[in-house]
Amino acid sequence: MAELNIGDRAPDFDLPTDTGRVSLAALKGRKVVLFFYPKDDTPGCTTEAIAFSQAKAEFEAAGATLVGVSKDTVKKHGRFREKHGLTVELGSAAEDDVIERYGAWVQKKLYGREYMGIDRSTWLIDGDGAIRHIWRKVKVAGHAQDVLDTVKRL
Numbered sequence: 001m002a003e004l005n006i007g008d009r010a011p012d013f014d015l016p017t018d019t020g021r022v023s024l025a026a027l028k029g030r031k032v033v034l035f036f037y038p039k040d041d042t043p044g045c046t047t048e049a050i051a052f053s054q055a056k057a058e059f060e061a062a063g064a065t066l067v068g069v070s071k072d073t074v075k076k077h078g079r080f081r082e083k084h085g086l087t088v089e090l091g092s093a094a095e096d097d098v099i100e101r102y103g104a105w106v107q108k109k110l111y112g113r114e115y116m117g118i119d120r121s122t123w124l125i126d127g128d129g130a131i132r133h134i135w136r137k138v139k140v141a142g143h144a145q146d147v148l149d150t151v152k153r154l
Contacts, residue, residue: 003103004102004103004123004131004134005131005134006131006132006133006134007130007131008130008131009129009130009131010024010032010034010123010125010129010130010131011024011098011101011102012024012025012129013034013069013091013096013098013101015069015091015092015093015096015098016074016091016092017074017077017089017090017091017092018074018075018077018078018081018090019089022067022089022091024125024129027065028127028128028129029127030063030064030065030127031062031063031064031065031124031125031126031127031132031151031154032064032065032067032123032124032125033052033059033064033065033066033067033122033123033124033125033147033151034067034069034102034122034123034124034125035048035052035066035067035068035069035120035121035122035123035138035147036068036069036070036099036102036104036118036119036120036121036122036123037049037068037069037070037118037120038070038117038118038120039070039072039118040070040072040076040077040079040080040090041076041079041080041083041084044120044140045070045120046080046084047140047141048068048120048138048140048143048144049068049080049084049086049088049090050084050085050086051140051143051144051145052066052068052088052144052147053066053084053085053086053087053088054144055144055145055148056087056088058148059148059151062148062151062152063127063151064124064151065089066088066089067088067089067090067091068088068089068090068091069090069091069092069093069098069099070090070092070093070118071092071093071094071099071118072090072092072094073092073094074092074094077090077091077092099118102121102123103119104118104119104121105117105118105119106118106119119136119137120137120138120140121134121135121136121137121138122134122135122138122143122147123135124147124150124151124154126154132154133150133154135147
């Protein structure tokens with residue numbers, strides 16, 4: 001699959017959530033902040049999801065919807081949301097290839113062991129479905145604010 005770049009059409013997605021479904025088509029006309037993260041209830045992922053949840057009202061005021069995606073199940077997303085008071089949509093890609101289609105399923109290395117996993121990355125999609133900004137290999141500290149600042153400039 002060809003790598004996605006700024007200006008490309010964002011691949012559509014339609015994912016189950018613990019509250020229903022979330023799809024890019026249903027969000028047409030709104031900016032979408034799509035963030036891929038490795039695993040529910042791990043330190044970095046929890047910090048990131050909480051930061052986005054705390055800024056949700058500001059994102060919405062700027063016309064953006066936040067959608068987090070991992071390969072965790074809908075049930076696990078529900079427990080994660082409840083435990084940490086999360087307000088962002090959490091889509092389950094447990095049985096979907098959306099992570100691969102965005103190029104966020106990558107080879108990783110840890111202690112010399114190679115494995116496939118999710119590249120913590122964020123995609124800003126405009127209301128017409130075009131990719132406007134891409135953050136790869138995200139460092140969690142300050143990331144939600146950086147994304148919000150970029151959304152406000154769009």
